[in-house]
Amino acid sequence: MKYAELVKQGQLKLFRSGINDHDYDAWILVEKICDISRTEYFIKMHDEVPLDIEEKYFRAIEKRMTHYPLQYIVGEWEFMGLPFKVNENVLIPRQDTELLVEKAVEVIGADYYVDKQDINVLDLCTGSGCIAISIAKMCPNTKVTGSDLSEKALEVANENANLNKVDNVHFEKSDLFTNIKGKYNIIVSNPPYIKSEEVEKLMPEVREYEPRMALDGDADGLKFYRKIIDECKEYMEKDGYIIFEIGYDQSEQVKELLRQKGFTDIEVLKDLSGNDRVVTGKRRQIYV
Numbered sequence: 001m002k003y004a005e006l007v008k009q010g011q012l013k014l015f016r017s018g019i020n021d022h023d024y025d026a027w028i029l030v031e032k033i034c035d036i037s038r039t040e041y042f043i044k045m046h047d048e049v050p051l052d053i054e055e056k057y058f059r060a061i062e063k064r065m066t067h068y069p070l071q072y073i074v075g076e077w078e079f080m081g082l083p084f085k086v087n088e089n090v091l092i093p094r095q096d097t098e099l100l101v102e103k104a105v106e107v108i109g110a111d112y113y114v115d116k117q118d119i120n121v122l123d124l125c126t127g128s129g130c131i132a133i134s135i136a137k138m139c140p141n142t143k144v145t146g147s148d149l150s151e152k153a154l155e156v157a158n159e160n161a162n163l164n165k166v167d168n169v170h171f172e173k174s175d176l177f178t179n180i181k182g183k184y185n186i187i188v189s190n191p192p193y194i195k196s197e198e199v200e201k202l203m204p205e206v207r208e209y210e211p212r213m214a215l216d217g218d219a220d221g222l223k224f225y226r227k228i229i230d231e232c233k234e235y236m237e238k239d240g241y242i243i244f245e246i247g248y249d250q251s252e253q254v255k256e257l258l259r260q261k262g263f264t265d266i267e268v269l270k271d272l273s274g275n276d277r278v279v280t281g282k283r284r285q286i287y288v
Contacts, residue, residue: 001054004045006030010061017065025070026061032074033057067204080134084160089152090128091214096271097190099278100245101134103269104188107241107280108139117141122235124176124189124228127214129157129169131188136161136169145184147174150213176227183237190245191224193217222253229257233283240283248275255279 001009007030014022031037033056036044049057060073071077071092076085079093080101086092108119119142123132126146136144146169148154157171174180194215199207206215217223225244232242242263246254251268258266263281271277 001049002046003030003034003036003041003049006034006049006054006057007041010057013061013065017067019064019067021070025064028070028074029057029060029064033060067208069205069209072209079130080138082130082134082137082164084128084130084133085156085163086128087156088209089150089211090156091210093128093130096273096277097131097245098134099269099271100188100190100243101131101138103243103278103280104131104135104186105138107186107243108135108142118143119186120182120184120237121145121186121188122147122180122184124187125191125214125224126157126171127153127190129160129171131190132157132169132171133160133164133166135188136166137164140168142168144169145180146171147176147180149173149175150211153211153214176224177231177235180235182235184235184240185237186241186243187228187232187236188243189224189228191217191228193221193224193245193247193250195219195221221247221250222257225250225254225257229261229263233261236283238283241280242283243278243280245277246279248277251276251279255281 007026010026011023014026019025034053063073071086076083077093080098084093121135121142121144123146126132126148129146132144132146136142146157151173154171154173161169172179192215194217196216196219199216255266258281262284264284265282267280268276269278
């Protein structure tokens with residue numbers, strides 16, 4: 001079979017299986033499994049595909065036809081321009097979450113921190129470590145701690161730290177603050193925030209394969225925001241910042257939780273789709 005036919009058949013199989021991004025997914029699988037770029041493909045499109053590569057490609061297509069996530073099939077995904085290993089033990093890094101990292105980097109680069117070394121950053125519910133590692137990579141004057149309750153997620157996070165060659169990040173097993181020591185200038189988190197009843201309505205790629213403990217935010221989706229905001233005062237430096245990713249309809253509720261605990265300079269940032277996506281706040285020296 002020639003490369004052109006390989007792509008066409010892959011796209012058709014995915015289309016018939018109801019995969020929304022069938023063309024894109026078939027292309028990605030060709031690039032990863034055949035180890036060729038788009039440019040190389042157009043040069044080789046009328047060449048024969050080695051039989052072992054053809055068989056490997058269609059095995060991947062068949063897996064994707066079940067709605068198994070593309071990212072888990074290829075085993076790696078890009079976030080903030082960096083590669084991250086992913087599997088069923090971690091959430092797939094998403095572009096929307098890059099806004100949280102960008103805000104953290106902005107805060108670290110602000111006048112208050114510009115000449116400060118060893119800025120301590122805590123990433124709660126770190127998962128794959130994509131947030132913690134990205135901050136550590138982009139801000140070498142930080143010491144970043146990532147925490148997660150899942151040992152298997154932390155294995156992936158440590159692998160990703162090695163993959164991206166960052167040595168100013170480390171990971172701890174902790175149920176939020178349970179095993180956390182010290183104080184931090186910045187606390188970031190992309191916690192589980194989907195309402196329990198809404199999890200069942202998610203697309204099958206998410207509902208069936210991504211870890212539920214990283215998705216389910218309890219009945220109202222706010223369980224982890226409440227707990228983090230209630231407990232964070234013991235772990236924040238004076239004038240420290242907290243930065244959350246939120247669901248598109250949660251900004252007012254999270255803002256109010258922050259106000260109740262005396263946070264100031266509360267700000268909501270929108271993602272590229274125009275949805276509320278990140279909430280930030282600054283701790284008062286006198287904490288409620």
